Structures are given as structure tokens and as C-alpha cells.
Amino acid sequence: MEEKQSEKFDILNGWELLLASASPRRRELVGNLCLTCELAEPRDVDEAYPGSMRPEEVPAYLSRKKAHAYLSSLRHNQILLTADTVVINRGEVVGKPRDLSDAASMLRRLSGHSHKVVTGVTLATVRSQHTFAEETEVEFARLTDREIAYYVDNFHPLDKAGAYGIQEWIGYIGVSGIRGDFYNVMGLPLRALYENLLKITARPPVKMPLDHIG
Amino acid sequence: MEEKQSEKFDILNGWELLLASASPRRRELVGNLCLTCELAEPRDVDEAYPGSMRPEEVPAYLSRKKAHAYLSSLRHNQILLTADTVVINRGEVVGKPRDLSDAASMLRRLSGHSHKVVTGVTLATVRSQHTFAEETEVEFARLTDREIAYYVDNFHPLDKAGAYGIQEWIGYIGVSGIRGDFYNVMGLPLRALYENLLKITARPPVKMPLDHIG
Numbered sequence: 541m542e543e544k545q546s547e548k549f550d551i552l553n554g555w556e557l558l559l560a561s562a563s564p565r566r567r568e569l570v571g572n573l574c575l576t577c578e579l580a581e582p583r584d585v586d587e588a589y590p591g592s593m594r595p596e597e598v599p600a601y602l603s604r605k606k607a608h609a610y611l612s613s614l615r616h617n618q619i620l621l622t623a624d625t626v627v628i629n630r631g632e633v634v635g636k637p638r639d640l641s642d643a644a645s646m647l648r649r650l651s652g653h654s655h656k657v658v659t660g661v662t663l664a665t666v667r668s669q670h671t672f673a674e675e676t677e678v679e680f681a682r683l684t685d686r687e688i689a690y691y692v693d694n695f696h697p698l699d700k701a702g703a704y705g706i707q708e709w710i711g712y713i714g715v716s717g718i719r720g721d722f723y724n725v726m727g728l729p730l731r732a733l734y735e736n737l738l739k740i741t742a743r744p745p746v747k748m749p750l751d752h753i754g
Numbered sequence: 755m756e757e758k759q760s761e762k763f764d765i766l767n768g769w770e771l772l773l774a775s776a777s778p779r780r781r782e783l784v785g786n787l788c789l790t791c792e793l794a795e796p797r798d799v800d801e802a803y804p805g806s807m808r809p810e811e812v813p814a815y816l817s818r819k820k821a822h823a824y825l826s827s828l829r830h831n832q833i834l835l836t837a838d839t840v841v842i843n844r845g846e847v848v849g850k851p852r853d854l855s856d857a858a859s860m861l862r863r864l865s866g867h868s869h870k871v872v873t874g875v876t877l878a879t880v881r882s883q884h885t886f887a888e889e890t891e892v893e894f895a896r897l898t899d900r901e902i903a904y905y906v907d908n909f910h911p912l913d914k915a916g917a918y919g920i921q922e923w924i925g926y927i928g929v930s931g932i933r934g935d936f937y938n939v940m941g942l943p944l945r946a947l948y949e950n951l952l953k954i955t956a957r958p959p960v961k962m963p964l965d966h967i968g
Contacts (some may be wrong), residue, residue, distance in 0.1 A: 549901070549904045549923070550909075569926075572923065573923070573926055573927060574923055574928050630867065676931075681949070687763070690763045694763075696941070706936075709787070709788055711824055712783075712786050712787055712937060712944040712948070713787060713944065713945060713948040714944070714945065715935070715936075715945060716935065716945045716946075717890075717931065717933070717934045717935050717945075718934075718935075718936060719931070719932075719933050720880060720931045720932075721927075721929070721931050721932075722920075722936045723873075723926060730926040730927065731895055731926070731927060731928065731929060732930075733776075733931045734926070734927045735895070746828065
């Protein structure tokens, strides 16, 4: 908003961050950490998960699945970042809405109580894979039909899990409070990501003889 | 970020919102509610408060004090909005830092534990005054001296209570979680403001004969 930001705070130590996500919000959030990153070319990943899986485990599982699509082409100095965010409402995974009418009914179901937002993140290098998940509780005030209709008609609910963006009008007027990391609700738990990146980048990347073959 | 925002969601019902705040963040936050507002000309208000006052009561008290400076010139259709935000760390009110070195030591004192951010808001018309306050708990991770120095040197800590903006780099890498309204930490509790405005604007402004004299 009002940053001078003359220099980067470089924690990468010779590593290159490779972001594999089509989400413009995730790109912006990684940029917020003052980290430069490369964007991976999009690859199709089947986002199915076992029906028996606990809802809270789904985003970590899907972030690992997304990572697998890129592992074979990773270079020795790259850290791959994949992520998945889901809304869990009354024990059920809520994905992205099919259409505007589905978006409105999702919001009616979120109205007036709390739900969870869980983001799973996988950080992978040629030598290691690390997955973590962060949970934030979001409390919605009771929304009127007029508020829901205004939001659905004037914003972009379709590309968002649960059909809302906390950083948009509906988040300003409708969210009475959260418990946890705000940026996690937008799609990336920034503090946890920063902390986990620091662990990986504590040592610079090393090129091993086998990296030429594998 | 990616709003279509073709029309306003008008809740003002004939009222005019008059924002008396020099904070660019508060202006932006009120704009986020899709409300148009007028800016009041700045007036000097003595921001002293009784030393015996509980820290949590200070922002509400100061928002009322700020409102008093404008009451006599309010028009019958205006809602005046004044606000004050303080950081309360280990039971003590923390204001804005005097200089960069003070900013760095404030951040060292916030590092590694939780503090409270309290915003007090007064909404006043010619006929009524209503004050409310919202509290958010903010948990900082342990910050390194290098992180603190980078933030203080590259951002603008001086105009902020507690010397940090949660919507800036230090908030991304340093805040592990919050409990309450995120926008309250930025300077205005948006959901509570919206709810309180709705109560006032439920009826349109009425011009009374006495308004010409008073």
C-alpha cells in the first residue's frame, strides 16, 4: 500500500522458488514476501481424493499430488511450491462453486456461523519433500439475501473455494472475526511458508553427480 | 484486487458519511465498504487521556474526544466517523514510535508473544452519539534483529501504533495468527462499523426546525 521497498529481503540463498499455481492471489502473496519466483507451466492434475479421507487432510494430500506432476523436471537449485485451499463447513469439504446460483447458496450456508479454511502446502526439492497445513477459523455474520446477491453479481466468486474472498467486500462487511492466519484464508499461510522456506534455504543448493542422470 | 464493482451497495439512505481521520488506511478501509464519504478538514485534538483509565478504554475515549471537535459544525444529514487505534502490550498502551530506533525497540518488545489491538469508533449525528470498540489479539512470531531492521528501514513504521502494519511485509512474515477482526488491526473494525452504520441509516435524516438555529 505505502511501501518504500527499496531492496529485497533475500532468504533464498542461491535457491530458486518455482510456484506451480494458477491462482493470481497466490502469486501476489508470494510476491508479498519480497521473494522473486518463477512460475511453472500449468499441468493438469486430477484433484480427486479418497472419499474416506478426513476433510482436514485433503489440502495437504492435494498439494502433494500437485507436486508429483512436477518432480521429475525439477532442477537441483529449485524449490517447488504447490498448494491447495479448501473450506470445511459443518464437516464437509466445500470447493469452488459451479455457477453463480451455486455461489449464492454456498454463501447462504456459510452465513451466521463459523467454518474452517485449510491450506496445504508442499515444498519440494530434488532431494526432499515437505508438506504442512494451516487451519484458520472464519466467523461469518448473518448475511442478507441482498448482500449475497450484490457480492455474487459484482465480484468473482467462481474461482474461490467457498465462493468468497476475505479480502473483498463480503469479507469486510460479513466476517466478524477469524482465528489463525489471515493470509491462509486468501490461499497461503505466509508466516508458516516463510518459516519452512528458511529451513530449506539454510544451506545453499548442492549439485550432485547423479543430478545429471536422474 | 480483482473486483468488477460496477455499482455501489448503498446503505446510507440519504445520509452523508463524514470521515474525520488523517489516516490514509482508514480512508482506504471506508472506501472498501463501497461507501462514498467526505473528508473532514483536520482539527487539532489533544490526545491526552486520564492516567487512571484502563488501557482498553482509551481508544473509545479518544474517538469521542475527536468527535467533540466536529460536533458543532455537523449538518443534519451527516454521520461523523472518528476513530482511534492503540496497541496494548503487556498491559501498556503503545502509541506511535518517536523515531526509527524507537520503532525497532517497539518491535523487539512485540516479538515472540501476543498483544491486543483495540480500535474505538464514534459515530455521531446532530441528534446522537454512539461509541463502540473492537479488540483483536495479534500473535507475533519471534522476529530476528535482521528482520526488524529490514522492516524499519524499508517501510513506514512511524505513523503506526506499535510501529507495524499487519498488511505489510512484517505482517506477512511475522504474524503467526490473530483472533478477531483483521481490519481492526489496520485501523477500522469493518464488520462492526457496517453493522452500526446500518442501525443509524435505517431511517433517513430528518431536518428539524431547530437545526437552523443550533
